[in-house]
Amino acid sequence: MATGRTHRPATRSRGIPEATVARLPLYLRALTALSERSVPTVSSEELAAAAGVNSAKLRKDFSYLGSYGTRGVGYDVEYLVYQISRELGLTQDWPVVIVGIGNLGAALANYGGFASRGFRVAALIDADPAMKGKPVAGMPVQHTDDLEKIISDNGVHIGVIATPAGAAQQVSERLIAAGVTSILNFAPTVLSVPDGVDVRKVDLSIELQILAFHEQRKAGEEAAAVAGAADDVVTPPPLRADTAAAAAAAAASRKGPDGDVPAVMPA
Amino acid sequence: MATGRTHRPATRSRGIPEATVARLPLYLRALTALSERSVPTVSSEELAAAAGVNSAKLRKDFSYLGSYGTRGVGYDVEYLVYQISRELGLTQDWPVVIVGIGNLGAALANYGGFASRGFRVAALIDADPAMKGKPVAGMPVQHTDDLEKIISDNGVHIGVIATPAGAAQQVSERLIAAGVTSILNFAPTVLSVPDGVDVRKVDLSIELQILAFHEQRKAGEEAAAVAGAADDVVTPPPLRADTAAAAAAAAASRKGPDGDVPAVMPA
DNA sequence: TTGTGTGAAACGATTCACAGCT
DNA sequence: AGCTGTGAATCGTTTCACACAA
Numbered sequence: 198m199a200t201g202r203t204h205r206p207a208t209r210s211r212g213i214p215e216a217t218v219a220r221l222p223l224y225l226r227a228l229t230a231l232s233e234r235s236v237p238t239v240s241s242e243e244l245a246a247a248a249g250v251n252s253a254k255l256r257k258d259f260s261y262l263g264s265y266g267t268r269g270v271g272y273d274v275e276y277l278v279y280q281i282s283r284e285l286g287l288t289q290d291w292p293v294v295i296v297g298i299g300n301l302g303a304a305l306a307n308y309g310g311f312a313s314r315g316f317r318v319a320a321l322i323d324a325d326p327a328m329k330g331k332p333v334a335g336m337p338v339q340h341t342d343d344l345e346k347i348i349s350d351n352g353v354h355i356g357v358i359a360t361p362a363g364a365a366q367q368v369s370e371r372l373i374a375a376g377v378t379s380i381l382n383f384a385p386t387v388l389s390v391p392d393g394v395d396v397r398k399v400d401l402s403i404e405l406q407i408l409a410f411h412e413q414r415k416a417g418e419e420a421a422a423v424a425g426a427a428d429d430v431v432t433p434p435p436l437r438a439d440t441a442a443a444a445a446a447a448a449a450s451r452k453g454p455d456g457d458v459p460a461v462m463p464a
Numbered sequence: 465m466a467t468g469r470t471h472r473p474a475t476r477s478r479g480i481p482e483a484t485v486a487r488l489p490l491y492l493r494a495l496t497a498l499s500e501r502s503v504p505t506v507s508s509e510e511l512a513a514a515a516g517v518n519s520a521k522l523r524k525d526f527s528y529l530g531s532y533g534t535r536g537v538g539y540d541v542e543y544l545v546y547q548i549s550r551e552l553g554l555t556q557d558w559p560v561v562i563v564g565i566g567n568l569g570a571a572l573a574n575y576g577g578f579a580s581r582g583f584r585v586a587a588l589i590d591a592d593p594a595m596k597g598k599p600v601a602g603m604p605v606q607h608t609d610d611l612e613k614i615i616s617d618n619g620v621h622i623g624v625i626a627t628p629a630g631a632a633q634q635v636s637e638r639l640i641a642a643g644v645t646s647i648l649n650f651a652p653t654v655l656s657v658p659d660g661v662d663v664r665k666v667d668l669s670i671e672l673q674i675l676a677f678h679e680q681r682k683a684g685e686e687a688a689a690v691a692g693a694a695d696d697v698v699t700p701p702p703l704r705a706d707t708a709a710a711a712a713a714a715a716a717s718r719k720g721p722d723g724d725v726p727a728v729m730p731a
Numbered sequence: 732t733t734g735t736g737t738g739a740a741a742c743g744a745t746t747c748a749c750a751g752c753t
Numbered sequence: 754a755g756c757t758g759t760g761a762a763t764c765g766t767t768t769c770a771c772a773c774a775a
Binding site for chain 1: 485486488489490492493494514515516551552553554556558560566567568570571572574575577578581582583621622645646647648652654656660662664666667668669670671672673674675676677678679680681682683
């Protein structure tokens with residue numbers, strides 16, 4: 198080891214909490230907007246409002262990066278942009294490949310936000326031979342056969358999977374074998390990957406389902422006791438014959454969903 | 465109030481933790497796959513593996529819904545599918561509108577996972593007059609002028625925003641005014657909405673930036689002490705002239721990012 | 732006086748570990 | 754004997770509130 202800088206404290210990622218890391222891009226975006234308007238400094242209060250968080254959280258987040266503010270004044274916008282960019286690793290350029298050039302893959306390829314800061318689409322890859330050579334977002338689509346070569350020739354470490362669910366696991370394995378260690382997965386599947394590989398998942402239908410849950414709750418607010426009274430004793434599910442007994446038993450002994458109090462008192 | 469069922473405990477969403485709600489769709493997907501393979505029952509261990517979580521968490525999650533398992537046996541697949549669907553509000557059909565039919569909007573419209581369970585694309589809306597009437601995913605694109613009418617005619621409560629960032633806030637306001645109370649936002653902006661409106665955000669570049677952070681960390685693992693030693697004393701940021709003094713002062717007094725120990729001991 | 736930086740308290744989520752039902 | 758359901762312990766995150774620097 199050449200310098201006195203420690204190898205890394207063996208703890209969590211340099212001590213920056215994951216929740217904080219997830220918010221840094223948000224701050225960065227707000228700061229970039231301020232920077233473009235040539236605003237020289239911001240207070241935690243202002244910046245927090247722009248990023249949609251509260252100011253205590255923002256100050257705590259920044260405190261993990263170091264003391265970059267000036268008491269009584271606020272934060273220097275340009276300086277903070279730089280520090281956060283550096284912390285996120287955006288001062289270097291990350292080549293990424295997009296695998297699966299369907300509607301979504303094409304949308305991603307065309308998405309300006311990709312190229313803007315720190316990322317560069319190095320290649321578009323698709324399994325369909327008919328796609329080969331077709332230009333998408335000003336770039337010829339390449340065939341999956343060449344995936345390994347493309348990854349290593351371009352030094353790609355980040356891959357985006359936009360294939361159908363069925364292909365995703367296999368694609369991830371090939372990406373990883375070729376040297377990719379971070380994957381952004383748009384396919385609706387759980388990828389299983391070796392340790393040391395990061396996967397982030399973007400799942401449209403999961404997000405919608407979460408919204409539906411809350412939406413239902415809102416609707417139930419006023420309507421439940423009125424229209425839902427009979428509806429509340431639910432129509433029994435269509436049970437498979439060979440498990441009906443077990444399910445019936447389970448149903449008979451199950452508690453209501455309202456917490457500790459059984460809906461049907463057993464004793 | 466017609467029944468004895470309490471109005472709702474005034475606490476958190478019926479007592480189901482948000483983190484649990486966010487995982488229910490994951491369980492549902494795994495269960496649906498089992499159901500299609502006609503698997504009658506699963507243990508928490510098996511289902512957890514399929515959903516990519518650990519079994520203790522899964523059991524705790526299910527315990528918030530009620531006692532739906534059978535000790536010594538496991539969970540009845542069909543029954544659980546039904547219970548979770550009901551909990552998520554997927555036994556009813558949610559009409560959704562997609563606003564902004566560019567690359568991404570078109571991809572969303574074509575995405576099969578939408579229609580499959582509980583959601584129905586009621587309309588596609590775009591501001592470009594040239595798009596009007598053009599069929600996307602077998603459906604004519606309608607013009608933004610008719611947004612309010614479309615929302616109310618179809619009883620839409622969930623809206624998907626896939627417009628450019630600049631249009632998103634205004635679109636959200638129109639959606640909300642027309643009756644939408646849940647928004648899935650793909651535009652890279654913070655939406656400000658009134659209380660009672662739920663917003664979920666899907667942001668491609670944020671996800672990539674989080675990956676870049678971890679990727680940088682991995683790269684630094686072996687290379688930092690070697691090549692990064694000189695690189696570690698960073699090239700100073702390009703400071704604006706009128707804030708250079710304050711920033712310099714801040715830089716001089718700032719602590720290093722390694723926690724409590726100042727990188728440059730002041731005394 | 733203003734607004735950062737941060738210990739300490741409060742909160743929420745996860746994991747442990749085992750009692751209790753089948 | 755096996756697996757769920759759940760209190761209790763643990764861990765991570767958020768919020769509070771205020772000392773301290775500019």
